[in-house]
Amino acid sequence: MELTAVIETRSLNKRFGGVVAADNVNFKVMHGEFRCMIGPNGAGKSTLFAMLCGIQSADSGQIFFFGQDVTRTQAFQRVRLGVGLTFQTNRAFHQLSVRENLTIPQASAKLENKEAGQARLEFALDAFGLDPNDETKAAELSHNQLQWLEIAMVLVGYPNLILLDEPTAGMAAEETQQTAKVLKHLNSTGLTTVVVEHDMAFVKDVAQVVTVLHQGRIFAEGTVTKITAHEDVRKIYLGRA
Numbered sequence: 001m002e003l004t005a006v007i008e009t010r011s012l013n014k015r016f017g018g019v020v021a022a023d024n025v026n027f028k029v030m031h032g033e034f035r036c037m038i039g040p041n042g043a044g045k046s047t048l049f050a051m052l053c054g055i056q057s058a059d060s061g062q063i064f065f066f067g068q069d070v071t072r073t074q075a076f077q078r079v080r081l082g083v084g085l086t087f088q089t090n091r092a093f094h095q096l097s098v099r100e101n102l103t104i105p106q107a108s109a110k111l112e113n114k115e116a117g118q119a120r121l122e123f124a125l126d127a128f129g130l131d132p133n134d135e136t137k138a139a140e141l142s143h144n145q146l147q148w149l150e151i152a153m154v155l156v157g158y159p160n161l162i163l164l165d166e167p168t169a170g171m172a173a174e175e176t177q178q179t180a181k182v183l184k185h186l187n188s189t190g191l192t193t194v195v196v197e198h199d200m201a202f203v204k205d206v207a208q209v210v211t212v213l214h215q216g217r218i219f220a221e222g223t224v225t226k227i228t229a230h231e232d233v234r235k236i237y238l239g240r241a
């Protein structure tokens with residue numbers, strides 16, 4: 001089988017005034033990969049995700065999704081192409097019920113992926129203990145359940161690719177491990193997964209390859225073993241963890 005890049009960026013640049021959030025980023029993730037992205041606060045991780053899904057536009061450079069140039073494709077159209085994103089701050093609608101939150105993203109469901117997508121969604125709902133018919137308001141859920149609801153909401157769209165920005169933030173070790181287990185299973189079904197994560201135990205558990213961002217640049221990239229042993233990565237990042 002020919003290897004396909006699910007996402008590829010070429011020389012992506014983004015500034016906010018004097019801040020360089022993306023500096024000539026060439027980022028590539030192959031089909032079926034589980035990639036983690038780490039880096040100090042302000043490194044540009046969330047900005048890169050925002051550009052990948054079309055919420056932020058790049059100043060220059062290109063973004064390809066399954067080989068198709070989506071640099072100028074709007075966010076909602078990228079969702080239709082199969083990009084699913086969760087945000088660093090939870091975006092579930094707190095005044096709506098669990099059922100309603102899971103109903104809204106159905107409109108963007110990528111029907112070509114229905115078979116695989118539905119199985120992934122049902123697996124995640126079950127593993128996270130979420131009931132798709134639950135009329136409880138999201139506001140009444142625990143922090144962990146809210147985080148899990150957001151992952152489930154992304155899966156409702158039957159994506160080909162999921163980008164998760166700190167999905168285990170605020171979770172205790174046990175729930176973090178549970179989340180890792182679910183994401184690993186989803187990935188094993190062929191769902192390409194990219195996760196921004198600060199928790200190195202999580203990264204060691206799930207990642208095949210780790211990308212380190214620093215000051216908007218790809219600072220290092222490689223296996224978890226290579227990255228955790230990398231002197232300069234330790235200096236900029238791991239030293240403080």
Ligand SMILES: Nc1ncnc2c1ncn2[C@@H]1O[C@H](COP(=O)(O)OP(=O)(O)OP(=O)(O)O)[C@@H](O)[C@H]1O
Nearest residue numbers: 016019020021039040041042043044045046047048
């Ligand atoms: N909308 C914006 N307007 C101005 N500056 C921004 C904006 N978004 C991000 N920045 C700046 O761009 C840089 C990269 O921010 P970004 O949120 O991408 O970092 P991050 O790696 O996700 O950090 P964290 O680990 O804290 O989530 C930071 O200096 C940030 O202050």
Ligand SMILES: [Mg+2]
Nearest residue numbers: 045046047088
């Ligand atoms: Mg961020």
